[in-house]
Amino acid sequence: MLAFLGVAYETNGAHKAPEYLKISPFGLVPAINDGGDALTDSNAILIYLVQTYAKGSHWLPTDPKEAAELRRWLTIAACRLPVRLWHVPHCRRSKGPMT
Numbered sequence: 001m002l003a004f005l006g007v008a009y010e011t012n013g014a015h016k017a018p019e020y021l022k023i024s025p026f027g028l029v030p031a032i033n034d035g036g037d038a039l040t041d042s043n044a045i046l047i048y049l050v051q052t053y054a055k056g057s058h059w060l061p062t063d064p065k066e067a068a069e070l071r072r073w074l075t076i077a078a079c080r081l082p083v084r085l086w087h088v089p090h091c092r093r094s095k096g097p098m099t
């Protein structure tokens, strides 16, 4: 999303490192630190990025039906896909499906 929006960013692959755990206490990705403001969880991050860097763009529709469609796919990605992927052996995580 950052690349789509043309926002410069740096990545840090050490998601269990003490510095990263200050931003993301559960040690999960994604998490961002935007000018000192830390934020975790993909859906929250996606909406924050669009509202901050692309306000009024097509990425976050205001039409109720289009907004509902967006929320539907965000929900599917966050809730249904991880549970479905749990049944695919090579996608299985040691801690169980994401909830």
Ligand SMILES: N[C@@H](CCC(=O)N[C@@H](CS)C(=O)NCC(=O)O)C(=O)O
Pocket (backbone or CB within 6 Å): 027, 028, 029, 030, 040, 041, 042, 043, 078, 098, 099
């Ligand atoms: N609800 C969180 C889920 C975050 C999550 O489970 N991330 C996984 C990767 S998709 C992770 O960090 N796995 C590394 C680990 O468990 O150590 C979100 O949507 O951001």
